[in-house]
Amino acid sequence: MKFISFSEDKCVNCYKCIRVCEPKAISVFGNRQENDEIRCISCGECYVACDREGLYIKDKVKEVQKALSSDKKVIASLAPSFPGAFSLNEGKQIVAALKELGFYAVEETAVGADIVINEYEKYTKESERKNLISTSCPATNYLVEKYYPELKEYMIPVVSPMIAHGKMIRKKYGEDVYVVFIGPCIAKKVEAKEEQYTGVIDSVLTFVELKKWFEERSIDLSKVDPMDFDGKGKDKGKLIACRIKLSKEKNKEYEKLVVTGVERCKEILESIKKGELEGLFLEMLSCSGGCIDGTGMPKDATSYHVRKKRVKDYITNSSCSQENQQSEFAGEININKKESAKKVEQHEYSNEQVEGVLKSMGKNKVEDELNCNACGYGTCRELAESILRGSSHVNMCLPFMRSKAESLKNVIFDHSPNAIFMVDFDLIVKEFNPSSEITFNIKADKIKGQRIGNVIDESIFKEVVQTKTNLIGKKIEYSQYGVILIANIIYLKEERILMTIMTDVTSAEKNKEELIRVKENTLNVAQSVIDKQMRVAQEIAGLLGETTAETKVALTKLKDIVVEERGDE
Secondary structure (H helix, E strand, O other): OOOEEEOOOOOOOOOHHHHHOOOOOEEEEOOEEEEOOOOOOOOOHHHHHOOOOOEEEOOOHHHHHHHHOOOOOEEEEEOOOHHHOOOOOOOOHHHHHHHHHOOOEEEEOHHHHHHHHHHHHHHHHHOOOOOEEOOOOHHHHHHHHHHOHHHHHHEOOEOOHHHHHHHHHHHHHOOOOEEEEEEOOOHHHHHOOOHHHOOOOOEEEEHHHHHHHHHHOOOOHHHOOOOOOOEOOOHHHHHHHOOOOOOOOOOOOOEEEEEEOHHHHHHHHHHHHOOOOOOEEEEEEOOOOHHHHOOOOOOOOOOHHHHHHHHHHHHHHOOOOOOOOOHHHHHHOOOEOOOOOOOOOOOOOOHHHHHHHHHHOOOOOHHHOOOOOOOOOOOHHHHHHHHHHOOOOHHHOHHHHHHHHHHHHHHHHHHOOOEEEEEEOOOEEEEEOHHHHHHHOOOHHHHOOOEHHHOOOOHHHHHHHHHOOOEEEEEEEEOOOOEEEEEEEEEEOOOOEEEEEEEEOHHHHHHHHHHHHHHHHHHHHHHHHHHHHHHHHHHHHHHHHHHHHHHHHHHHHHHHHHHHHHHHO
């Protein structure tokens, strides 16, 4: 089942999740990450490692609240590590708080642990196998079943305390009850959904989810009155939170060994696989501090040692050596465990394939393989194999990307036609590119470490430092260098640097002046033509005026003559 998801909005691609994931079950596609359910052992280490809330687990509280609002009896099975998760004056206060939430009954999962441990003791007495592996931790069960299937013969075929207790609860209260396991283990969410356990555990809550629920309901655990558990386990069952305690009389053939953390578990499984170890009763826990420091524990400042002391104090103060209240149902339940996971196929790639990927990351020789673990993989070759598997990509290699970025940065810095230089807040030059050298006629090694005022006026830089505001698009003429520049000064607060980019617009400005001169000349010529045309027009008009007057006089005289001649007749 898919129990953990990634938030694309909150994930920052820091690869911490991959770094802590021993089976490397996280695939990266571009900027998107996914959990590979086939490879995943459900340990939850990735969830704990992410402090950006980039990973999330589906909240089951609403599911339980819905059951509480129904007519079903909702029974809580509380893991024995609960004192380490909550600040309690008395352990039984947790019972009252859960009943305030609406639970019908609250029992210790230690009830089921008692039955499981009894079965372990019986098995160790009768077994003839070279080694035995306990099966209370689902994450390490998945580790063996998926990655060390040849060692499954050593796994004791007994269900976990959670499953055993769930079955006993149904015998006691009826099959139609709603059973909720509450504990420090994220892997229990997956275990409860295994097909072979259908109908045993209805929902699983982590202590993180329960704590949040208490806070939402404003329930102060330190102030509620204690109430007795409806079902209590013996000391042996409660101690499973710290270790499995086997009777020495019944366990003479095997050396008891506790191994915590997936990395250490893999290490000892490798040794057993090679035949290097025999005669062990191996209790493996995926969390580095065991159940007391499980991945479902609240992410607060409480240390592992404080959690452990709280649990031991609770066991001491609530000692119960008598038979537990439900031992009558022990013989009525089936606690046999079946195989639940399939072997993960391990792809093998040729040396040529791996080296081909390494070369694509600029790793052409062994010395280039830094094995820095920044990508989340222990070695460069592991990353290369993951890339071949389709779970990663070359851009996850930070040294490669940094080299690529620096190379691009250097190309831009060295070959830009713009003058690019950097000064600190004291106006001391830190970087000076070749275009700056040409523009200001000074070599970089002569000005670096000196004040920028030795080259150009400092006033604009002082203004940026004082106002803490970028200066954009200011045109400045430096007549001593015969240039006109457009200056952009960027205020970098964190780096305490002023990054300056100056673009030479001298030619453009000269062209602009020439264009203005041409326009002025054109206007002058146009005005001259207009004036001349006006004069011509006026002269023509004058001539036309004189000609018209003379014509009028001549015609008038002609008219008078004609009139006189008519009079004579």
